[in-house]
Amino acid sequence: MSGHKPPQFTPDDPNANSGAYGNHGQREKHPVKPELRTSGGRQSSGKWFGTLGQLDFDIDFFEKLLVRNGSSVEVLRTLAELVSRKGMMQRAVEVDRMLVDRLPEDCLARYNLACSLALAQLPDEAIASLSKAVGLGYDDVTHMDIDPDLDSLRNRPDFLALLGRKE
DSSP states (O other): OOOOOOOOOOOSSTTTTSSTTTTTTOOOOOOOOSOEEOTTSOEEOOOTTOSOOHHHHHHHHHHHHHHHOTTOHHHHHHHHHHHHHHTOHHHHHHHHHHHHHHOTTOHHHHHHHHHHHHHTTOHHHHHHHHHHHHHTTOOOHHHHHHOGGGGGGTTOHHHHHHTTOOO
16 A cells, blocks of 8 residues: 555445445445536536426426326325425416316315416406305315415405405
8 A cells, every 4th residue: 555545435326325235236436526517518516416406306206297197186286286386376277277177076176276376366267266165165264364375365355255254
């Protein structure tokens, strides 16, 4: 041994040193490159796993599930929540409409569609969906009164009527 220190290595796989498989079958370790260049010469972050945040990853995952199983109510409900959280209101309206098509008598699906429509600045359609939700049995007036998704409807007489109030 010459006393020369080898370069520091970091595993590609975050679980590489977990000990789950012992030393057998471990991937060869490669030095971490300080920067990567894209084809346009721009500097990349150097992360091998991409740059998607968790919310973007989840949306992509559930979009792919929807393609594979377009009739899954669970996938539709989850995807609608995710795209709404991301602020993708047109997509939230589309997904909520698909859900209402599959569950036309579900008051919660209608309520969620009303919320998406209100956030997408479609107040007349939001009131119509909210009215249908109430007609189907949605009765949580306290929640409707404080739900921030419905803020754009607060001063409308038809919204106040649904809450049981007069102007």
